[in-house]
Amino acid sequence: MLHDAIVNQPIIETNRLVLRPLRRSDEGLLTMYAGDKRVAESTRSIPHPLPPGTTEGFIERARSPERSEDVWAMDGTAAGLAELLGVIAMERLSPDRSEIGYWVAPALWNTGYASEAVSGLLEANPQNVSTVFAEVFQSNPASARLLTKTGFDYIGDAETFCVAQGRTVATWTYLRKLR
Numbered sequence: 107m108l109h110d111a112i113v114n115q116p117i118i119e120t121n122r123l124v125l126r127p128l129r130r131s132d133e134g135l136l137t138m139y140a141g142d143k144r145v146a147e148s149t150r151s152i153p154h155p156l157p158p159g160t161t162e163g164f165i166e167r168a169r170s171p172e173r174s175e176d177v178w179a180m181d182g183t184a185a186g187l188a189e190l191l192g193v194i195a196m197e198r199l200s201p202d203r204s205e206i207g208y209w210v211a212p213a214l215w216n217t218g219y220a221s222e223a224v225s226g227l228l229e230a231n232p233q234n235v236s237t238v239f240a241e242v243f244q245s246n247p248a249s250a251r252l253l254t255k256t257g258f259d260y261i262g263d264a265e266t267f268c269v270a271q272g273r274t275v276a277t278w279t280y281l282r283k284l285r
Contacts, residue, residue, distance in 0.1 A: 108181065109126060110112070115127045115169065115176050115232070116230065116232050117209075118178070118226050118230045118232070119184075120222045122185040122222060123182060123184065123219065123223055124181040125178035125180060125181070126178060126179055126181050127169065127176075127177070127178065128164075128177055128178075129165075129179070130165060130178050131189070132189065133161050133165060135240060136165070137161040139155065139211045139221060140152050140160075140164075140207075140209075140215075141156040142219070143270070144212050145211070145212065146205075146269075147271050148209060148246055148249070149220070149268070149269075149270070150177065152269065152270055153270055154269075154270035173213045173231065174197060174198070175192075175195050175197035175198070176195060176196050176232065176233065177193055177195040178194050178195070178227070180220075180252070181206075182219070190208030191210055191211055192209050192211055192223070193208065194206070194207070194208040194220075194223045194224065195208070195228055196227065196238070198233055198235070199239070201235075202237065203236070204233050204237075204238050204239070205238070206228075206238050206239070206240050206260070207223060207229065207240070210223075210258055220252055221251075221252050221255060223262050224253075225256050227285065228256065228257070231284050236283060237281060239281045240282075241264065241266065241277040242281070243268070243275050243277055244275070244276040244277060245267045245276075250278055250280075253282075256282070258282040259280060259282065260278060262278075263276060263278060263279070264278075265277055
């Protein structure tokens, strides 16, 4: 079910989650989780250690009308959990293509929350695109399984720079047609 939200970013409800725009009140949990080395080293852009002000700046960019990507909090309050379990984002690459990215708190790895968030976001297709891309580090086969489980097709190997690791890492890339 979709609802209107700030800056035309919809709220998306799944069985156990509400995907909603970030709020300033998310800063504490976001800082704690994103500051975890395991989370940072599984993303391209989260530095480790997390410099002061990084989370606040991220929230402000995510809330900006001029933003380049839509970022949702994975809110678990409907399941009796925290207001923020992780984040999921879609960056528009062109009018008809986007790239999805996500992470969840390590305590919630292998619980299905990331799969549920990815499935919910793809079903809602809030950017009304026909193609969604994704990439995962080859050191993260669980995330690769998540993508194939949610309908993505493997399209090849690549590499990207990981800020937290300070090096280029090998990735697997995926594509999913939505229409």
